[in-house]
Amino acid sequence: MAVNLSAPQAGELHPVPGVRIGIAEAGIRKANRKDLTVVLIDEGASVAGVFTQNRFCAAPVQVCREHLEQSAGRGGIRAMVINTGNANAGTGQDGLVRTKRSCVALAQKLDIAPEQVLPFSTGVIMEPLPVDRIEAGLPAALADAKADNWLRAAEGIMTTDTVPKAFSRQVAIDGVTVSITGISKGAGMIRPNMATMLGFMATDAKVDAGVMKQLALELAEGSFNRVTVDGDTSTNDSFVVIASNKAAHAPITSLDSAAGKALKAAMTDVARLLAQAIVRDGEGATKFITVRVEGGQTGEECRKVAYAIAHSPLVKTAFFASDPNLGRILAAVGYAGIDDLDQTKIDLHLDDVHVAVNGGRNPAYREEDGQRVMKQSEITVRVGLGRGNAADTVWTCDFSHDYVSINADYRS
Known part of the structure; x- marks a missing residue:
């Protein structure tokens, strides 16, 4: 649906x-x-x-x-x-x-x-x-x-x-x-x-x-x-x-x-x-996710990070399950391909919930707040890189059981 x-x-x-x-x-x-x-x-x-x-x-x-x-x-x-x-x-x-x-x-x-x-x-x-x-x-x-x-x-x-x-x-x-x-x-x-x-x-x-x-x-x-x-x-x-x-x-x-x-x-x-x-209307999608990356040196590196998050099967399945296993997002930021990334400057928000600050878990973050956001049908992930003034946005969806079923049966 x-x-x-x-x-x-x-x-x-x-x-x-x-x-x-x-x-x-x-x-x-x-x-x-x-x-x-x-x-x-x-x-x-x-x-x-x-x-x-x-x-x-x-x-x-x-x-x-x-x-x-x-x-x-x-x-x-x-x-x-x-x-x-x-x-x-x-x-x-x-x-x-x-x-x-x-x-x-x-x-x-x-x-x-x-x-x-x-x-x-x-x-x-x-x-x-x-x-x-x-x-x-x-x-x-x-x-x-x-x-x-x-x-x-x-x-x-x-x-x-x-x-x-x-x-x-x-x-x-x-x-x-x-x-x-x-x-x-x-x-x-x-x-x-x-x-x-x-x-x-x-x-x-x-x-x-x-x-x-x-x-x-x-x-x-x-x-x-x-x-x-x-x-x-x-x-x-x-x-x-x-x-x-x-x-x-x-x-x-x-x-x-x-x-x-x-x-x-x-x-x-x-x-x-x-x-x-x-x-x-993504195949099997249950959630619409906006990935906003800010504080990059260039728009290109912001897009690299945004797509790394948006493409990650681990991130997408976590969203489907409403499981705030949000270290998966930080991992995607890390492997996005920015060689001189300083992880101590990374911030992460889920809508209004401040999840990570300076590369680590925000002391005020509570998992029930993260789960509250992840249960929504529309979610915004916001990542701060702390490297500059560039920003960019990518839109994606979650991965559900239906995605596999639809593609497995596509030619039937």
């Missing part, structure tokens, strides 16, 4: 002018489930993407990177095709052929170039993509295309997710109201490094194509690159940002402008909610 996360309502999600979405049941892995999604983008949009850093990346990731470059001189990206049930990863040259075939099939129906289509897949690794089922399902998906299909699209990209993930905001840019809506999926194999994770966000704001890549990178860095469920970076991670450029305001040519800052802040809010929703 997701931690304090409920399914969105369709009325909560704003349509984005210039973007339509269609969903179909193509039987890619199982019958009677939404598993094929097409996104149709009006001409003139700006599109950018951020993808997995896993060197064993899936065929659709490879093709997406190619098409984002190749489409620049062909009118830009005009469509996306997304399937669930099959990751098309670990499939070699055949996987690339099948991915490109799906792009050709959609391009022919839309009278655009195949390079103007971005493909995405999620699901089981090392199985051939049933591209014939995708081709057969495209007419139904296209017939279903409409602007207010965001919730059904969020359902259509799910794998082991228990809740569809979608959020929406509106913001004024130069007196013009623009909409921002995004969806994501992911519950396991989550440790984005740009996790299995897909994220798609669209706005009708007018954004110069030259700043789109920077916008996508900064959005990912402040959201999807700050979450982890199990430390595994997926082969298929993709995050795509679309600006349809339909809004009637001056083009945003810099993220440092007033308009750029306002748009980025609103889009970051949506991206962060999408990323945190993945953690809240």
